[in-house]
Amino acid sequence: MLNFIGIIIRFFSIMLAGVFSGFLGSLTGLGGGTILVPVLTLFYGIPIIFATGASLISTIATSDGSASAYTKEKIANVNLSISLEMATTGGAIVGSFVAIYMYAHSLSWIVYVIFGSVLLFSLYPAVKKLHSEIPKKTKPDWSTRFFKLSGSYFDERLNQKINYEGSRWYLGETIMFFAGFFSGLLGIGSGALKVLGMDWALNLPMKVTTTTSNFMIGITAATSSTIYWYAGFIQPMIAAATAIGVLIGAYYGSKVLVRISNENIRLIFFSVLIFLGLDMIFSGLDKINLVFVDTVFQFSFAAAIAVITILLLFFHEKFMPIGGKVSEKL
Template sequence: MPFILIHTPQASGTLVGVLEVVLVSTLAGLLGSLTGLGGASVTIPFLVLLGVPVKHAVASGLISVIATSSGSSSSFLREGVTSLKAAMFLECFTISGAILGALLTVNVSSTAVALSFSAVMILSLLLTRLTGSHQGPEDVRQDRVSAWLGLEGSYFDASLGREVRYRLTNAVYGGLAMVWAGAVAGMLGIGAGAFKVAIHELVLRMPTKVSTSTSNLIMGMTALAGAGVYVASGLMVLDLAAPMALGTTLGSIAGSSLLTRIRDVNLRRLYFVLAGVSAAVMLYRALVLGV
């Protein structure tokens, strides 16, 4: 089986199997697309356990996020689930945050990055516990800015067999919160789908499926901004990022075709499992094995 040799000023001699990366990235892309987390939340802990330096895994993880977003967003847009207006508005905030977050990772220790990764996953679980699986809050009263932006829409939910209409609110507060979500994405290479989904549902009052699909679209642009910082810093290993991109693209395409056929309660259960496992792996690596 061919291997990837990671050889940079920050790391030398690390070998990773190409087939292993592709297979795990495919599964991660599938699960990340379904939950809105992004495939990197699964792939990064796996790479770290294989011995890949944390910062290199994070940098390559952003390529995985871009691939997940590219693979799934087109399908979501065709099905009319994504709120395109909301995505275009919120991306303005997440991109600036992603650049700041990536700059922070470049300048802090690897242990701090690993512990932050674990803490973010745990916090995402707590935030998601506060969000309810809702189909379409049609009774939401829009604020003036949200109404001016036209943040409303509808989609056909195959699991319910009917059209679901929704209106969004609190656009300004949601945008400011997304700066923080973008910073988390850039710092940890995970897309920060956990926080985007929570902000979408808690602040903007998005239905769960609209939140997941819109999160997938926003993650791609956010990750692209952060990836530029890692390329400039020399932390991006393209030989590692390429098979990750291939696997996550295949997985995300499959996941996007399954999203509307799975009930929201099952999506949320999957979300909890993935976030919990990712947090445990990174915490174990940082505190027990060392980074």
């Protein structure tokens, strides 16, 4: 049993994890939760049931805190977010029920493995478009006008007004349902899937996808977290520490985001995702005794793979840039 000082130290150390997760979550558009859940479970030994509950609350904090800055900058497309939230909130309800079922039937290892897989899976489409600050123009379709998918924003870094026209809303909506589902199941904002849905399916600029995603994350997470509240997955002390920490981190993250290169965002995105994703999968398999090496080796292996992948990506970009024209402009 911890003494009074020990409890205070524990509280502030969890809050620090929140600051780190909030900062990175805001920069990448993932939401703090995607980073917070692995950090709390892998480094603090907090049961995943409470880590996901705290993560959802922190995810709302990230979204509320940073979206207020983004809407001011007028980069986030609020109309677009509302139409996609129909699918994310529906998916979140289904996902939350599946989570409750899994925890009630001692299937938490599946949550770990799915968590890790979702993180790693999020990488592939993003890597393919590594240099696309502004996406190639595609032909608008019926959904462009019907759901108001077009817009413009001023890019501080490029010092120019960017006009864009999204398309294929139906494809984006389908991906958003799964984004909502994983939000409910894993206790995250599913920012990665939302970013990818808007980036790949709707073909929107990266800055619009990350900021709009941040905006939507809060509403998706609000749906899941009310269900988590009634299911008893939210531990007030952990949720309080992480919510404050994530808010602080997200605040500074949003200050940095509007001035940062998209390539930097994506490189941070990749390295963290690879490491945490692999480690979550190992932890899940470890729970059913399918991993035959110790935790230190699992950590080292995941870190080594993350470093090698980032180095490969870095040299691949340097010597074989994709989308050269955009890079020259930068």
